[in-house]
Amino acid sequence: MRIHYLQHMGCEGIGRIANWAEARGHAVAGTHLYRGDTLPADESFDFLLIMGGPMNIYEHRNHPWLPAEKRFIKRAIDSGKTVLGICLGAQLIADVMGAKIYQNATMEIGWYPVRFAGARNAVRPMRDFPDELTVLHWHGDTFDLPPGAVHLATSEACQNQAFACGQRVIGLQFHIEMDAPDVAAFLDDLLPAPLPGQIQSAEELLDGQRHLPTIHAALYAMLDAMDF
Numbered sequence: 001m002r003i004h005y006l007q008h009m010g011c012e013g014i015g016r017i018a019n020w021a022e023a024r025g026h027a028v029a030g031t032h033l034y035r036g037d038t039l040p041a042d043e044s045f046d047f048l049l050i051m052g053g054p055m056n057i058y059e060h061r062n063h064p065w066l067p068a069e070k071r072f073i074k075r076a077i078d079s080g081k082t083v084l085g086i087c088l089g090a091q092l093i094a095d096v097m098g099a100k101i102y103q104n105a106t107m108e109i110g111w112y113p114v115r116f117a118g119a120r121n122a123v124r125p126m127r128d129f130p131d132e133l134t135v136l137h138w139h140g141d142t143f144d145l146p147p148g149a150v151h152l153a154t155s156e157a158c159q160n161q162a163f164a165c166g167q168r169v170i171g172l173q174f175h176i177e178m179d180a181p182d183v184a185a186f187l188d189d190l191l192p193a194p195l196p197g198q199i200q201s202a203e204e205l206l207d208g209q210r211h212l213p214t215i216h217a218a219l220y221a222m223l224d225a226m227d228f
Contacts, residue, residue, distance in 0.1 A: 001227055004045035005030040006069060008053025008088060011185035015177040016216050017049065020223050033065045039072050047082040047226065048073070050089030052175065056141055057088065057095050070096050082168045082226050087139055090162075090171030097146035097165060104142040108157045110200030111208030112137055114174055116153045116162075123164040125225035126152055129218050134211045135174040137198075138186065142173065157198045168228065176219045180209050 003026050005014050014021075014030070021028045029045070031037045034053075050073060060066050074096040076083055085093040091101050113134045120126035137155070145151055145163050152162035153174075161173045178186075187202050200208070 001026045001047055002045045003028045003047045003049060004040055005049035005051060006073075006089070007032045007034070007051050008055065008063075009034050011182070012052045012087075013182070014049055014051060015182045016179050016219060017177050017223065020220055024224075024227065026227075033063075033069060036065075039068060042072075042075055042079065045081070048076045048084070050083070050085040050092055051177075052087030052089060052138070055088070057091050057101050077165075077169055080168065082228060083170070084226065085171045086177055087173060087175060090173050091141060091143050093165075093169065093171045094143035094146050094149075094163070097149070099144040099146040099149075101141055101143045104140060104158050106157050106198055107140045108137040108155065108198045109139075110137060110198060110204060111135070111211060112155055112157065112198060114153045114155045114161045117151055119150050120152050123150060123152065123170070124167050125170060125222045126162075126164065127225070128221040133176075133215065133218060134208070135176055135215055136178055136183070136205075136208065136211075137174050139173060143171075168226070170222075170226070176215045176222075179212065179216075183209055 003021055007013055007030055031039055055063050073092055095101050111134050113132050115132050116129050120129055142158050143160055146165055149163040149165050152164060155161050164170050
């Protein structure tokens with residue numbers, strides 16, 4: 001399988017997904033949009049990963065590559081490719097599929113549980129997820145569900161944490177791809193000054209790395225099931 005990822009800033013790469021792809025023998029290439037990379041040909045990949053980033057999906061003036069990226073994502077979905085969006089990536093999928101993106105009632109930064117709906121059993125890549133999983137959150141925006149999407153997960157601070165459109169398109173508001181170095185990079189580059197909301201301290205964020213083995217097991221099961 002040919003995997004292509006879209007990266008929006010230096011410290012938000014594909015993390016543990018790279019380990020999975022190497023172990024399974026998949027080819028991986030990426031476009032670093034923040035560096036001005038050119039998007040690949042539509043026919044050059046089978047599985048599209050859309051990673052996170054600190055920008056909002058509507059910041060076209062500050063990030064002029066966003067409109068082209070959105071068109072690229074829409075073509076990938078419309079052509080039946082497998083697509084996984086994480087954090088900003090999930091918001092971009094929701095946007096191109098006609099859903100509204102807006103500020104969440106509170107920021108959500110830290111390790112908090114998400115609860116998975118029974119509807120996940122109808123979505124092959126999500127069937128092995130537990131009823132509850134503590135994951136890393138790092139967002140201030142949220143999304144409505146795209147038309148026809150299946151709602152998969154919620155958290156105390158954010159109603160729409162995951163959705164699926166059919167079997168091949170999945171959006172996750174939370175992070176399950178990160179490894180310990182990725183968490184450290186987030187702390188260095190992105191931890192905001194104290195603000196209202198669910199925002200954990202640096203110490204709590206580092207302590208939360210104890211959840212990584214469980215999260216990575218769920219990640220690998222999901223990715224294996226997305227290897228159509």
